[in-house]
Amino acid sequence: MTISYQKILSSSKVRPYLFQAHFGLEREGHRVRPTGELSTLSHPKCLGARSFHPYIQTDFSETQIEAITPVFDHPKQALQFMEALHDVIIRSLEEEELLWVQSMPPALPENEGDIRLAELEKEKDVAYRQGLALKYGKRKQMVSGIHYNFEFADVLLQAMWEQQENVDFQDFKTEVYMKLARQYLRYMWIITYCLGASPRAEFGFFTDEAEVPQQPVRSIRNSKFGYRNAQEVFVSYQSLEKYYDDLSAYVEEGALSEMKEFYSAVRLRGGACAEELMESGIQYVEFRNFDLNPFARVAMDEDTSRFIHLFALYLIYMDEEDCTDTSQRLGYEINDCVALEHPLKKTNYYEEGQQFFSQMHHFAQTLNLSQEDQGIIDKFAQMLEKPEMTIAGQMELAYQENANFALELARDYRKKTYQYPFQLAGFTDLELSTQNLLFDAIQKGLKVEVLDAQDQMVSLTYKSHTEIVEKGNMTSKDSMVAYAVMENKVVTKKLLDRAQLKTPKGQEFREPSTALAAYPLFKDKPIVIKPKSTNYGLGISIFKQPATEAQFRKALDIAFHEDKEVIVETFVTGTEYRFFVLNGKTRAVLRRDAAHVIGDGLSTIAQLVESKNENPLRGVDHRYPLEKIQITETEKLMLEVQGYTEQSIPEKGVRVNLRENSNISTGGDSIDMTDEMPEAYKAIAEQAARVLQVNITGVDILIEDLTDESASDYSIIEANFNPAMLFHLYPLKGKGRRVTMDVLSYLFPEVFAS
Amino acid sequence: MTISYQKILSSSKVRPYLFQAHFGLEREGHRVRPTGELSTLSHPKCLGARSFHPYIQTDFSETQIEAITPVFDHPKQALQFMEALHDVIIRSLEEEELLWVQSMPPALPENEGDIRLAELEKEKDVAYRQGLALKYGKRKQMVSGIHYNFEFADVLLQAMWEQQENVDFQDFKTEVYMKLARQYLRYMWIITYCLGASPRAEFGFFTDEAEVPQQPVRSIRNSKFGYRNAQEVFVSYQSLEKYYDDLSAYVEEGALSEMKEFYSAVRLRGGACAEELMESGIQYVEFRNFDLNPFARVAMDEDTSRFIHLFALYLIYMDEEDCTDTSQRLGYEINDCVALEHPLKKTNYYEEGQQFFSQMHHFAQTLNLSQEDQGIIDKFAQMLEKPEMTIAGQMELAYQENANFALELARDYRKKTYQYPFQLAGFTDLELSTQNLLFDAIQKGLKVEVLDAQDQMVSLTYKSHTEIVEKGNMTSKDSMVAYAVMENKVVTKKLLDRAQLKTPKGQEFREPSTALAAYPLFKDKPIVIKPKSTNYGLGISIFKQPATEAQFRKALDIAFHEDKEVIVETFVTGTEYRFFVLNGKTRAVLRRDAAHVIGDGLSTIAQLVESKNENPLRGVDHRYPLEKIQITETEKLMLEVQGYTEQSIPEKGVRVNLRENSNISTGGDSIDMTDEMPEAYKAIAEQAARVLQVNITGVDILIEDLTDESASDYSIIEANFNPAMLFHLYPLKGKGRRVTMDVLSYLFPEVFAS
Incomplete structure (x- = not known):
C-alpha cells in the first residue's frame, strides 16, 4: 500500500x-x-x-x-x-x-x-x-x-x-x-x-x-x-x-x-x-x-x-x-x-x-x-x-x-500535596465539595468523570453501576420534588409545621394591603419581613424590637420589591447550627460564628484580622474552606457601633465582632459540634429530613440553649439541598468529618461492604 | 360563666x-x-x-x-x-x-x-x-x-x-x-x-x-x-x-x-x-x-x-x-x-x-x-x-x-362545565397540566391540596401515602440528578451518545478563539450555533446552508454574548415529535406544526387566522391547550418571504405558514400521533429515558421519514423534565391522551389496582 x-x-x-x-x-x-x-x-x-x-x-x-x-x-x-x-x-x-x-x-x-x-x-x-x-x-x-x-x-x-x-x-x-x-x-x-x-x-x-x-x-x-x-x-x-x-x-x-x-x-x-x-x-x-x-x-x-x-x-x-x-x-x-x-x-x-x-x-x-x-x-x-x-x-x-x-x-x-489538603490537584476548577468527593471516589477505586465542570456534575462508576452527582451532594437518592420542596421555604415550613416540628411562626402575603392589615398580629413581637424567595439576603428586614407601623410598612415595601410574595415571621433568637443529615442519620454538626477577632492587648484590630487571615484554610472565592475576613464598609460600621476603629487595640481576651451574620462567606468561623450536640436535637434534624422526604440535606436549626434537656426551645430555619460539605470536612476548630465518604458509601454500598 | x-x-x-x-x-x-x-x-x-x-x-x-x-x-x-x-x-x-x-x-x-x-x-x-x-x-x-x-x-x-x-x-x-x-x-x-x-x-x-x-x-x-x-x-x-x-x-x-x-x-x-x-x-x-x-x-x-x-x-x-x-x-x-x-x-x-x-x-x-x-x-x-x-x-x-x-x-x-373542558373551576390560577392532574386526582378520590400556587406544587394523598407533585409531572419518581441532567443539554447529549443513541453532532466551546479555529470542521455542513443554556431561543443562529467564516464568527459572538459556553452542532432536518414517556413506556406522541392556515380560495389570510383562532382550545397566556395565532412582525416577514400579505387570498388547499418554528406558544398546531408512530421510534424514546435514568419525561426526536423501516434517520434533540402534558390531553387533531391519569396511577398504584 x-x-x-x-x-x-x-x-x-x-x-x-x-x-x-x-x-x-x-x-x-x-x-x-x-x-x-x-x-x-x-x-x-x-x-x-x-x-x-x-x-x-x-x-x-x-x-x-x-x-x-x-x-x-x-x-x-x-x-x-x-x-x-x-x-x-x-x-x-x-x-x-x-x-x-x-x-x-x-x-x-x-x-x-x-x-x-x-x-x-x-x-x-x-x-x-x-x-x-x-x-x-x-x-x-x-x-x-x-x-x-x-x-x-x-x-x-x-x-x-x-x-x-x-x-x-x-x-x-x-x-x-x-x-x-x-x-x-x-x-x-x-x-x-x-x-x-x-x-x-x-x-x-x-x-x-x-x-x-x-x-x-x-x-x-x-x-x-x-x-x-x-x-x-x-x-x-x-x-x-x-x-x-x-x-x-x-x-x-x-x-x-x-x-x-x-x-x-x-x-x-x-x-x-x-x-x-x-x-x-x-x-x-x-x-x-x-x-x-x-x-x-x-x-x-x-x-x-x-x-x-x-x-x-x-x-x-x-x-x-x-x-x-x-x-x-x-x-x-x-x-x-x-x-x-x-x-x-x-x-x-x-x-x-x-x-x-x-x-x-x-x-x-x-x-x-x-x-x-x-x-x-x-x-x-x-x-x-x-x-x-x-x-x-x-x-x-x-x-x-x-x-x-x-x-x-x-x-x-x-x-x-499537603499544603492545601482540601484541594484535589487537576480538579481545582471545581468547588471544594466536588473536589473532595472525587478525591474519596478515586481513593476507593470508583471510576470518575467530570460530565460538566460548570454545573459541577460528575459521574462515578463501579462495575456497571453509575451514579451522577451534582455539586457533590445532589444525587439519585433524592427526588426532583424533594429538591423543589427544599427550594420553596413556604412549603418546607408548611410540611414541618404539620409534623409538629417548630419553625418561626409567620404568614405569607400576596398583597401589600393585606400584609399591612395584619400589622396588629405582629406589633408586639420581634419579626423578620422577607421576600418568599430570598436571594443573598436581599429585601430582608429584621426587627429585634417590635416594629412601628411605619417601619412595618417600609419593610413590606422593600420585600415586595424583591418578590410577589412576602413572609412576615417571628424573629427567633438562639445559635444557628447546621446538621448534615444523610440517609436518616446526622453525620456532622457545625456551628458558624460571625467574623470576629479576640484581642491580645497588643495588636490593632486590623492586625488581628490579618493574622487570622493567615490560616491556610482561609482564601477567597469559595475555593477554600473558609473565607478571609475583609474589612469593608459593613465591617467598619459594625466596629463603629461597638466603639472601635480598625486601629483600636482591644484588650486581651476581648471578642470583637466584625459581622452581624455568621456566614462563612463573610469571614465567619466554622466549629465542629458533632460530638457535643445532644442527641435530642440530632433527632429533630433527622425527623425534619424525614418529613421533607429528603435523604441528603443540611438542616439549619436555631437553638436557644444546648443544655436545656427538654430540647423544646428550637426553631428549624430551613433544609438545604446543597449543604456545603466542605465546612464539615475542614472546620476551623474541632474534628473534620469526612461526609463526602458518607455520600459515597450511601451511593455505593457494594464498594464499602467489601 | x-x-x-x-x-x-x-x-x-x-x-x-x-x-x-x-x-x-x-x-x-x-x-x-x-x-x-x-x-x-x-x-x-x-x-x-x-x-x-x-x-x-x-x-x-x-x-x-x-x-x-x-x-x-x-x-x-x-x-x-x-x-x-x-x-x-x-x-x-x-x-x-x-x-x-x-x-x-x-x-x-x-x-x-x-x-x-x-x-x-x-x-x-x-x-x-x-x-x-x-x-x-x-x-x-x-x-x-x-x-x-x-x-x-x-x-x-x-x-x-x-x-x-x-x-x-x-x-x-x-x-x-x-x-x-x-x-x-x-x-x-x-x-x-x-x-x-x-x-x-x-x-x-x-x-x-x-x-x-x-x-x-x-x-x-x-x-x-x-x-x-x-x-x-x-x-x-x-x-x-x-x-x-x-x-x-x-x-x-x-x-x-x-x-x-x-x-x-x-x-x-x-x-x-x-x-x-x-x-x-x-x-x-x-x-x-x-x-x-x-x-x-x-x-x-x-x-x-x-x-x-x-x-x-x-x-x-x-x-x-x-x-x-x-x-x-x-x-x-x-x-x-x-x-x-x-x-x-x-x-x-x-x-x-x-x-x-x-x-x-x-x-x-x-x-x-x-x-x-x-x-x-x-x-x-x-x-x-x-x-x-x-x-x-x-x-x-x-x-x-x-x-x-x-x-x-x-x-x-x-x-x-363543558365550555372549557380542559380547565378545573376553582383552580384556574394554576397551569393546565396541574388543573388536569387535580381533576383526575379528585375524580379518583385522592385528597388534594395546593401547597404553593406559584410553584404549581400540590400534594396528593391516599390514606397515609402522600405524594408532592410540581407542575403536574415533577414527582418523587424522578431524582434530583435526573432533573439536573435534563437541564444540562451537554450532559444529556453525552449520555445519549454513549448509549449509541443519535443526537445532533456537535462540539462545546468555552473560548471564542478555539471555537473559531474549529470552523473548518463545520464549514461544509448546515449547522446550529447556540449558547449552552438556551433561554427562549436567545442567541441561537441556524445555518441551513453552510456558514461563511464571517457568519460563523458573527454567530459565535452572538452566542457567547448569552453564555460562557457555546455549542456548535450539525443542523438536523426532519419532523419533530414529542414522546411522553412514563415509567419506561411511551404513553403519547405528538407532532407540532408551525402556525399556518389552509386557503379556501375565498378568505384572506387574516380572515383564515381569525377563523382558526375561534377554536375554543385556543387562548392566550398558556391557560389554553393552544395559543391564538398572532400576526406580529415575525409572521408578516414570514408571509412576505412567501410572497403574501395579510390580505392575500390563498388558493383552496394551499398551506401558508406563518411561523418557521413549530412551538405551540406561537400558534402552532398539536396533532396526536400516538397510534401512528412506529414502535421502533417509541423504543428509541424509551431507551433515551432509560439512559438518562428518568421516569417521567418528554423526549423530542427529529425524524426524517416515519415510513423508513430501519428507523435509523433520527436525532434526539432533548428530554424535558417538565413535558407539557396538556398538549397530549387536548390536541387540536387526533385523540386526547389522559397522561395525567397515567401519572396518578404511577404514583398511586394501590388506588388503581382496586
Missing part, C-alpha cells in the same frame, strides 16, 4: 482534524521511607482493593505503585488527572512515606529476597511476577517508567482515509499505526537523548561489577543495562502479521512467558491482550520508553506531553527510509549508543538529530501549526545543542550540587 | 384575629335525566370507590351525590373547591345526566320502591338508610341541602380567652360554641327568610293531600313539611351536658336510631361521632339549614358564604335574651312560621328582623369591619324590605315566568 502521507496530512480536508487524538498515561513509582529506602509497609489499605481499582495498582513489587489515567482528548488532561492521582496516592501513604521520583529504583536491600513482590489476589498475577523475578532478577524489574498511550481519533483516520483511493479502511488504519511504530523505533534515540532520565543507579541495583556503566549516562533504563528482553528476541514491525507471528513464535519456544513480556518501546494495542490484536486490529499504541522526569511532580511535564504528540504526527508525516528490519535494527543500535552517552556531552548522532529537527520544523510550518507548537519543537531542538538542557543533563548537574537532590524533590512534592 | 362578649370582641388584642376561622361545605344534589326525572343509573364508576372517596359520596339515595370540601381558612376557598367538585361531578356523569339544582327533589317515581337507596359497601350504612326509609318514608329523605361547617380558629379563641379572667380554656371554648348554637337557633328564621329556597315541591314528594302547603312558601325544607325529627324530639342547648344527655335519652328510648339522626339546624361537632363530643369538646359547628340556591352553580354564592360568617360573629357578639329552652323554642316557632310564608310577601317578623340588622350594622361599625363586609350586611338587610330579593322570592318570580327554570339552570351549568 503506497500512502502519500505528506499530501494527505496537508489536505485541507484533513488538517482540521490533525490534533484529534486520545491519550492516557501510566506511571510507576516506588513508595520509600523518608530516608530513601524501599518502604517495608504494604500497599495502603485506604486505597481500596487492587482487584478492581481502575487508577491505582501495584506493578512488579509491593512498593511499586502504578498510577493509570483514563483516556482523554488532550495530553494535558491526562497529566491533570495524573496530578490528582498523585495527590490521592501521597495523602494515602502512611508514616511519612514518600513517592520515589526516579526511574532507577531507590537503594535496594542487600538480600534480593527482601524485595516483596506485589501481593495481588490472583494466583496467575503472582506466578507471572515470580517468573519474571527468576528470569531477569528482581532488581531489574524494580525500574519504573511512564507510558504514553496514544490513539489517532477516528475522525482523523477517516478524513485521511477519504483522501486515499481503493483501500480498505481497516488496512489503512493498520498501516498508519505500523508506520508510526517503525518510525518510532527508528528515532526513539531522540526521546532517549532529550528525555532520558536515569543517569545513575542507587545502591543495590547492579550486583555484577563488570556489568555496570562506567560513567553517568543518559538513560540506564533505555540502555542494554536496563530492563529489557534477551538480545535474541527480535520482533519485526514490517507488518502486523509479522509482528504477531514473531511474538507467537517466541512465546511458543518459551523465550517469552506471555506476549506482554515483550518490552518494546512501542507496544501495539488492540483487544484485551496481544492475542486479540489480529482480530480487533490496532486500536492504539503504547510508547514505553519514557523515564520518570524527577523535575515534574507527576514525572512528565506539559510541554513534553505535547511534544510526544507532535513527534508522533511528524513520524507518520516524514518519509520512511525503508520498512525493513534493517531500519528497525539501526534504530535500536543508535538508541543503545545514545543511552550510554555522558549526559552532558554532545551526542554522536548530532547530525541526524539536527536534520530530524530541521525537517520537523519545516513540517510544522507547512501544516501551519501554532506558534506554541513550533516553540515546543524548537525547545526540544535546542537540547541537541545544549546537552545540559536534557533531563539527564539537568539531573547530572543537580547531582553534582547535591547527591540527594531526588529525595529532596520527593519531600517537596509531598509537602506541596 | 359571665362573659362580656362585646368588650372581648372589641378589644384591640382580639380584633386582629376576628376573622380567623375554618370553613367547610357539604352539598347534596340529585343526578337527574335530561328531562328532570331521577336518574336510573348507578353512581358513576369513574368517580372511584365511595368506600374512601373524601369528596364525592352519596347521601340517602343512589342518585343523591354529596360533595364535601376540605377545611379552608376562607369560605371563598371552600366555594372554589366546591366549584372544582362540581366540574368533576358533571364531567363524570353519563349520558347527558344533569345535577338537580334545588333542595326539593325532582319528580319522584310513583312507586316508592323505585327510589334506590345508596348502594354502599358497609352493611351498617345500608341498614341505617333502610331504617330512615321506614321511619320517615323515602320521599322525605330525598330533600337536599348545603351544610356549612364553621370553626373559630384557635388563635381567636385564645385571644378572646386571654381577655377573660379565671376561666378554664376548654370551658370557655364550649361556652362560646354553645352561645353560638343557641343564638343560631333563636335567629335561624333570618336564614330561612333570606336564603330559604324550596318554595314548591315537584311531583311525588307529597303523598298525603292534607299535608301539603297551600301556597308557594319560603322553604318547605325548613318547615314542618320538611325533613325533620318527630315533634317530641327536643334537645336542649342550655349546656353541652344537657345537649348530650337529651340526645342520649332519645337514642336510649328509641326515638332516634343514632345520635346523627338528630336533624338540628346546628349540630355540635367534636370527635368522630356525637358520642365522643363530651370527651373531646366541641371542635366546630355544622349549620345545616341552608337550602340549595339554584341561581348559584354550586348552590351558595360568595356573599352568602361571607354573610354566614358575619352572622355567626354577630350572634356571639350580641346579648342573649336568656339561655333557657324558652328562647330556643321561640326560635323554632318563628322559623316554622317564616318558612311557610309566601315568598313574595313581607314577613310577620319584620320588626324583629329590622332590629336585628340594625344592631348588626352597628356591630360592624363598632368593630370597624371593612366596607365590603358592611355592604354584604346591608344587602341582606335589604331583603327584609324587598322579599323579591330573597332566594325564594327570586325562584317564585322565575317560576311564574317559566315553570322549568330550574331544569334549564341545570342544563346551563352542565354546558358551562
Whole structure:
C-alpha cells in the first residue's frame, strides 16, 4: 500500500482534524521511607482493593505503585488527572512515606529476597511476577517508567482515509499505526537523548561489577543495562502479521512467558491482550520508553506531553527510509549508543538529530501549526545543542550540587500535596465539595468523570453501576420534588409545621394591603419581613424590637420589591447550627460564628484580622474552606457601633465582632459540634429530613440553649439541598468529618461492604 | 360563666384575629335525566370507590351525590373547591345526566320502591338508610341541602380567652360554641327568610293531600313539611351536658336510631361521632339549614358564604335574651312560621328582623369591619324590605315566568362545565397540566391540596401515602440528578451518545478563539450555533446552508454574548415529535406544526387566522391547550418571504405558514400521533429515558421519514423534565391522551389496582 502521507496530512480536508487524538498515561513509582529506602509497609489499605481499582495498582513489587489515567482528548488532561492521582496516592501513604521520583529504583536491600513482590489476589498475577523475578532478577524489574498511550481519533483516520483511493479502511488504519511504530523505533534515540532520565543507579541495583556503566549516562533504563528482553528476541514491525507471528513464535519456544513480556518501546494495542490484536486490529499504541522526569511532580511535564504528540504526527508525516528490519535494527543500535552517552556531552548522532529537527520544523510550518507548537519543537531542538538542557543533563548537574537532590524533590512534592489538603490537584476548577468527593471516589477505586465542570456534575462508576452527582451532594437518592420542596421555604415550613416540628411562626402575603392589615398580629413581637424567595439576603428586614407601623410598612415595601410574595415571621433568637443529615442519620454538626477577632492587648484590630487571615484554610472565592475576613464598609460600621476603629487595640481576651451574620462567606468561623450536640436535637434534624422526604440535606436549626434537656426551645430555619460539605470536612476548630465518604458509601454500598 | 362578649370582641388584642376561622361545605344534589326525572343509573364508576372517596359520596339515595370540601381558612376557598367538585361531578356523569339544582327533589317515581337507596359497601350504612326509609318514608329523605361547617380558629379563641379572667380554656371554648348554637337557633328564621329556597315541591314528594302547603312558601325544607325529627324530639342547648344527655335519652328510648339522626339546624361537632363530643369538646359547628340556591352553580354564592360568617360573629357578639329552652323554642316557632310564608310577601317578623340588622350594622361599625363586609350586611338587610330579593322570592318570580327554570339552570351549568373542558373551576390560577392532574386526582378520590400556587406544587394523598407533585409531572419518581441532567443539554447529549443513541453532532466551546479555529470542521455542513443554556431561543443562529467564516464568527459572538459556553452542532432536518414517556413506556406522541392556515380560495389570510383562532382550545397566556395565532412582525416577514400579505387570498388547499418554528406558544398546531408512530421510534424514546435514568419525561426526536423501516434517520434533540402534558390531553387533531391519569396511577398504584 503506497500512502502519500505528506499530501494527505496537508489536505485541507484533513488538517482540521490533525490534533484529534486520545491519550492516557501510566506511571510507576516506588513508595520509600523518608530516608530513601524501599518502604517495608504494604500497599495502603485506604486505597481500596487492587482487584478492581481502575487508577491505582501495584506493578512488579509491593512498593511499586502504578498510577493509570483514563483516556482523554488532550495530553494535558491526562497529566491533570495524573496530578490528582498523585495527590490521592501521597495523602494515602502512611508514616511519612514518600513517592520515589526516579526511574532507577531507590537503594535496594542487600538480600534480593527482601524485595516483596506485589501481593495481588490472583494466583496467575503472582506466578507471572515470580517468573519474571527468576528470569531477569528482581532488581531489574524494580525500574519504573511512564507510558504514553496514544490513539489517532477516528475522525482523523477517516478524513485521511477519504483522501486515499481503493483501500480498505481497516488496512489503512493498520498501516498508519505500523508506520508510526517503525518510525518510532527508528528515532526513539531522540526521546532517549532529550528525555532520558536515569543517569545513575542507587545502591543495590547492579550486583555484577563488570556489568555496570562506567560513567553517568543518559538513560540506564533505555540502555542494554536496563530492563529489557534477551538480545535474541527480535520482533519485526514490517507488518502486523509479522509482528504477531514473531511474538507467537517466541512465546511458543518459551523465550517469552506471555506476549506482554515483550518490552518494546512501542507496544501495539488492540483487544484485551496481544492475542486479540489480529482480530480487533490496532486500536492504539503504547510508547514505553519514557523515564520518570524527577523535575515534574507527576514525572512528565506539559510541554513534553505535547511534544510526544507532535513527534508522533511528524513520524507518520516524514518519509520512511525503508520498512525493513534493517531500519528497525539501526534504530535500536543508535538508541543503545545514545543511552550510554555522558549526559552532558554532545551526542554522536548530532547530525541526524539536527536534520530530524530541521525537517520537523519545516513540517510544522507547512501544516501551519501554532506558534506554541513550533516553540515546543524548537525547545526540544535546542537540547541537541545544549546537552545540559536534557533531563539527564539537568539531573547530572543537580547531582553534582547535591547527591540527594531526588529525595529532596520527593519531600517537596509531598509537602506541596499537603499544603492545601482540601484541594484535589487537576480538579481545582471545581468547588471544594466536588473536589473532595472525587478525591474519596478515586481513593476507593470508583471510576470518575467530570460530565460538566460548570454545573459541577460528575459521574462515578463501579462495575456497571453509575451514579451522577451534582455539586457533590445532589444525587439519585433524592427526588426532583424533594429538591423543589427544599427550594420553596413556604412549603418546607408548611410540611414541618404539620409534623409538629417548630419553625418561626409567620404568614405569607400576596398583597401589600393585606400584609399591612395584619400589622396588629405582629406589633408586639420581634419579626423578620422577607421576600418568599430570598436571594443573598436581599429585601430582608429584621426587627429585634417590635416594629412601628411605619417601619412595618417600609419593610413590606422593600420585600415586595424583591418578590410577589412576602413572609412576615417571628424573629427567633438562639445559635444557628447546621446538621448534615444523610440517609436518616446526622453525620456532622457545625456551628458558624460571625467574623470576629479576640484581642491580645497588643495588636490593632486590623492586625488581628490579618493574622487570622493567615490560616491556610482561609482564601477567597469559595475555593477554600473558609473565607478571609475583609474589612469593608459593613465591617467598619459594625466596629463603629461597638466603639472601635480598625486601629483600636482591644484588650486581651476581648471578642470583637466584625459581622452581624455568621456566614462563612463573610469571614465567619466554622466549629465542629458533632460530638457535643445532644442527641435530642440530632433527632429533630433527622425527623425534619424525614418529613421533607429528603435523604441528603443540611438542616439549619436555631437553638436557644444546648443544655436545656427538654430540647423544646428550637426553631428549624430551613433544609438545604446543597449543604456545603466542605465546612464539615475542614472546620476551623474541632474534628473534620469526612461526609463526602458518607455520600459515597450511601451511593455505593457494594464498594464499602467489601 | 359571665362573659362580656362585646368588650372581648372589641378589644384591640382580639380584633386582629376576628376573622380567623375554618370553613367547610357539604352539598347534596340529585343526578337527574335530561328531562328532570331521577336518574336510573348507578353512581358513576369513574368517580372511584365511595368506600374512601373524601369528596364525592352519596347521601340517602343512589342518585343523591354529596360533595364535601376540605377545611379552608376562607369560605371563598371552600366555594372554589366546591366549584372544582362540581366540574368533576358533571364531567363524570353519563349520558347527558344533569345535577338537580334545588333542595326539593325532582319528580319522584310513583312507586316508592323505585327510589334506590345508596348502594354502599358497609352493611351498617345500608341498614341505617333502610331504617330512615321506614321511619320517615323515602320521599322525605330525598330533600337536599348545603351544610356549612364553621370553626373559630384557635388563635381567636385564645385571644378572646386571654381577655377573660379565671376561666378554664376548654370551658370557655364550649361556652362560646354553645352561645353560638343557641343564638343560631333563636335567629335561624333570618336564614330561612333570606336564603330559604324550596318554595314548591315537584311531583311525588307529597303523598298525603292534607299535608301539603297551600301556597308557594319560603322553604318547605325548613318547615314542618320538611325533613325533620318527630315533634317530641327536643334537645336542649342550655349546656353541652344537657345537649348530650337529651340526645342520649332519645337514642336510649328509641326515638332516634343514632345520635346523627338528630336533624338540628346546628349540630355540635367534636370527635368522630356525637358520642365522643363530651370527651373531646366541641371542635366546630355544622349549620345545616341552608337550602340549595339554584341561581348559584354550586348552590351558595360568595356573599352568602361571607354573610354566614358575619352572622355567626354577630350572634356571639350580641346579648342573649336568656339561655333557657324558652328562647330556643321561640326560635323554632318563628322559623316554622317564616318558612311557610309566601315568598313574595313581607314577613310577620319584620320588626324583629329590622332590629336585628340594625344592631348588626352597628356591630360592624363598632368593630370597624371593612366596607365590603358592611355592604354584604346591608344587602341582606335589604331583603327584609324587598322579599323579591330573597332566594325564594327570586325562584317564585322565575317560576311564574317559566315553570322549568330550574331544569334549564341545570342544563346551563352542565354546558358551562363543558365550555372549557380542559380547565378545573376553582383552580384556574394554576397551569393546565396541574388543573388536569387535580381533576383526575379528585375524580379518583385522592385528597388534594395546593401547597404553593406559584410553584404549581400540590400534594396528593391516599390514606397515609402522600405524594408532592410540581407542575403536574415533577414527582418523587424522578431524582434530583435526573432533573439536573435534563437541564444540562451537554450532559444529556453525552449520555445519549454513549448509549449509541443519535443526537445532533456537535462540539462545546468555552473560548471564542478555539471555537473559531474549529470552523473548518463545520464549514461544509448546515449547522446550529447556540449558547449552552438556551433561554427562549436567545442567541441561537441556524445555518441551513453552510456558514461563511464571517457568519460563523458573527454567530459565535452572538452566542457567547448569552453564555460562557457555546455549542456548535450539525443542523438536523426532519419532523419533530414529542414522546411522553412514563415509567419506561411511551404513553403519547405528538407532532407540532408551525402556525399556518389552509386557503379556501375565498378568505384572506387574516380572515383564515381569525377563523382558526375561534377554536375554543385556543387562548392566550398558556391557560389554553393552544395559543391564538398572532400576526406580529415575525409572521408578516414570514408571509412576505412567501410572497403574501395579510390580505392575500390563498388558493383552496394551499398551506401558508406563518411561523418557521413549530412551538405551540406561537400558534402552532398539536396533532396526536400516538397510534401512528412506529414502535421502533417509541423504543428509541424509551431507551433515551432509560439512559438518562428518568421516569417521567418528554423526549423530542427529529425524524426524517416515519415510513423508513430501519428507523435509523433520527436525532434526539432533548428530554424535558417538565413535558407539557396538556398538549397530549387536548390536541387540536387526533385523540386526547389522559397522561395525567397515567401519572396518578404511577404514583398511586394501590388506588388503581382496586
